[in-house]
Amino acid sequence: MRRLATGATIKVMVLGGSFTAGIGCQPKKSKDKHLIRDKACAWSARFVHWLRVAFPRSTVVLDNLAQGGSPTPVILSGLGLFDYTNVDLILIDTLVNDQIGSEVRRFGFKYSDIDSTQAVSVAYEVLIRTLHELAPKAVLYSVLDGCPGCHLAVPAHRQVLNFYDVPRLDYVDVVAQLQTLWAYMGKKNTNHPDFRSHQAVADVLALTWCNVWSRISSLKSKDVGDIMAFSLKGYYHPAQYRERFHICKRPCSVLSARGTSTTQPQVITGNWSVYADRPGKPGWISTVPGSIMDIPLCFGKKPTLSLTYLRSYEKLGKAILTLNGKDLHLDGLRGDDTGQHFAQSFTIFSQADNPEMQGWSEGGLFGFDIKPNSSHT
Known part of the structure; x- marks a missing residue:
């Protein structure tokens, strides 16, 4: 955030599924040509808009790589295809697609070896560590969505984030206190809330980052580095599970x-x-x-x-x-x-x-x- 305050160019990468890509953010049948849609409507675009307004001297570049129907293992398969040059911040939002743990568990596990929640957790750990290896200077920041059906994947993500001290927005807790913050226009599919939820996620992110800026603005640079440091104190899951995901970093x-x-x-x-x-x-x-x-x-x-x-x-x-x-x-x-x-x-x-x-x-x-x-x- 100090780089933002000094007028630097910041590159933001976003990874996730259809919600992260802004699917359902605006109704498909609307004929209003002025409506912003899909990725331009997604919470990440709204959050980056706030960054640009809050830090007008800086240039904030957004690269939203989210794609529909992509749980964590699918994202893992494409990590070697992305350009991580000068990436400063990676926003990770895979909870909606990880909610079906039985699907994730199909990725090379014996059903007797591992339950669905643990399978999601293993994949998420491999994702976090691989991103850190590919972009060691980038800050990893996770967003945990407030989708009603995501209860299975929430603990799977939290245990990995806690182990590696990865900063995150736990929007699950926010929605638990006020369920209208996960809003959708009468649709049966609650995985794709409308623009109100995307704006709410962006607003809570902005408030969170404001609070962080208030905290670190008076600290010395070395202390800020300690706060944002990625913890590499070992592995959360055993190698026999992690090695099921064979990641090709240079295809x-x-x-x-x-x-x-x-x-x-x-x-x-x-x-x-x-x-x-x-x-x-x-x-x-x-x-x-x-x-x-x-x-x-x-x-x-x-x-x-x-x-x-x-x-x-x-x-x-x-x-x-x-x-x-x-x-x-x-x-x-x-x-x-x-x-x-x-x-x-x-x-x-x-x-x-x-x-x-x-x-x-x-x-x-x-x-x-x-x-x-x-x-x-």
Whole structure:
């Protein structure tokens, strides 16, 4: 905040899901062209607007990378694609999408090994530590949303934040005292509150930062550094759980429907194209059964593969990923295990050099026996 006060340029990165991306902030059917929508309407944009007004000599750059249907493991899979150069502040808001712990637990865990809350906590710890490694000079700041159905994920996030002394806005407690601060326009989906909630989150953030500024403005620089220091006193969860998430920090091959790709597929049969058949959820989509495309891939010294695809309760099919002679079956239709109807991205993490290929019931090991520094299609 002292850099803001001195007129410096501050870069803010935002990570999260559809709520963080501002989905539902304004009604879709409104014909008012003057309404701000989506990310421009989200709480992060409103908070950054306050920063710009409060510190007019500074330049505050906002990069909201939030995307719909993205629990913590999905965000983990894309961390190596982002540019962390000169990032000063990373705002993390994944609670809404982490609330379905049974979905997070699918990411490579045996159901007998770990419960849903612990699975969310493990993924969140890996996210916090990886971000600190990729952007060691940036301040990590977490926002815990006040969504009514997020009770499962709240303790999972809090225990990690407390362990690493990560500053946060606990909006859960705020909404508990005044539930109208999580407002939505008569919709059944309370995960996407309207602009009133986004403004309330931004206001509470601004008030919190005002209080922090009042506290630190009289302190010496070295004391401020101690207050904001990231604690690396060890690990909260054992390695056997953390290592389920194989994070590629510098990917060799990237095929993305959202960002820059370093490889391009070749359609062999049928049709494949990139578009968003659901708002905010673009992807490589085929409408012809049996369609095939080849994707050239390269691997480094420690072969790792992550694959993100959409799962929903209707209008999605099945696919087979074939790599190095091994098949991985992907089912786009959700089962009845969550009891909720919504679309959410799902990521498979593969320690690709592992020769073993197992199913969910056997622990979710997805190995393709890939050799280091090799290429495959």
